[in-house]
Amino acid sequence: MTFKDLEYFAILAKEKHFGQASVQAGVSQPALSIQIKKMEAELGVCLFERSNRQVVLSPEGEVLLERAQKILRQVEDFQTCARQFKDPYQGQLILGAFPTLAPYLFPQIIDELHQSYPEMKFFIKEEKTETLLKMLKEGKVDAAFIALPHEDSTLDSEFIFSEEFLFATPANYPEDFPNELSLQSLKGRELMLLDEGHCFRDQALELCSVNQARENFDFRASSLETLRHMVAAGLGVTLIPKCAQDESAKIKYMKFSDPSPKREIALFWRKTSPKAEIFREIADDLRDLFKKS
Known part of the structure; x- marks a missing residue:
């Protein structure tokens, strides 16, 4: 069995179709079919259940796919490490961030990264935190921006920056507020929040719990942009991270007095990554960038 066999196996498992998989693998469909059959014969295991329209992994194939993908990642890490010895500052980096950060963070940092x-x-991925961490461990992203706290013995991290949460109301909201609010001002209020799975939702819910506010169950948003539009339309109030503040005349943003609620963002990568030193340099550069801004 060769490394190529494992690649063919993983590609066919992903595409679930010999024609599409053969294009992805760069071989003819008959050649791919022959290699998969040879692999099955060598292993003595049926890896796929075949029909006229598609192929699906057998239960045995499901178990073996995980191991094959692990081997493929290790070989890729091996090759990457070898390239790093030649010139660690060449190649590609895939960076991830969660949806309430990515659209605001990447436009700020991508030029700095290209210059440095x-x-x-640099390639970017936007996913919810849970998915992002899974992709990071699987080697599908090289590093990811994650909200603290997060503990994982397989990952290293460097703090990058923190940012305040702002209280957002419609500009014509009937209640007058001071320029800076105390957290006690949240008491008894209903806040519009994001859907399940967003780490910013969890942070907002924690603030609501501590300060006796509650969620507005009539509405949940899939993005910060939707939340902002709902506030601008006069349908409620919410919390917004400072990076998402805009210049809309229809929304009033208010700061909280100290200690103000905020989130802390760190860059995470696998401890085994051959690019670890580069990530530490990137973290240093980005910390300096945010100190200046």
Whole structure:
């Protein structure tokens, strides 16, 4: 069995179709079919259940796929590490962030990264935190921006920046507020929040619980942009991270007095990553960038 066999196995498992998988693998469909059959014969295991329209993994194939993907990631890490010895500042980096951060963070930092690391190509992924951490561990992203606290013995991290939460109301909200609110001002209020799975929702719920506020169950948003539009339409109030503050005349943003609620963002990567030192350098550069802003 060869490394190529494992690649074919993983591609077919993903595509679930010999024609599509053969295009992805860069071989003819008959050649791919022959290699998979040879692999099954060598292992003595049926990896796929076949029909005229598609192929699906057998129960045995499901178990073996996880191990095959692990081997493929290790080989990729091996090759990456070898390239790093030649020039650690070439190649590509895939950076991830969660949806309430990615659209606001990446436009701020991507030019800085290109200037500091001109020979590197940067690609970005936006996913919810749980998915992002899974992708990070599977090697599908090289590093990810995650809200603290987060503990994982397989990951290293560096703090990057913190940002305040703002209280957002419609501009014509009937109640007058001071320029800076105390957290006690949240008491008894209903706040519009994000859907399940967003770490910013969890942070907002914690603030609501501590300060006797509650969620507005009539509405949940899938994004911060939707939340802002709902506030602008006069349908309620919410919390917004400072990075998402806009210049809309229809929304009034208010700061909280100290100690103000905030979130802390760190860059995480696998401890085994051959790019670990580069991530530490990137973290240093970004900390300096946010100190200046």
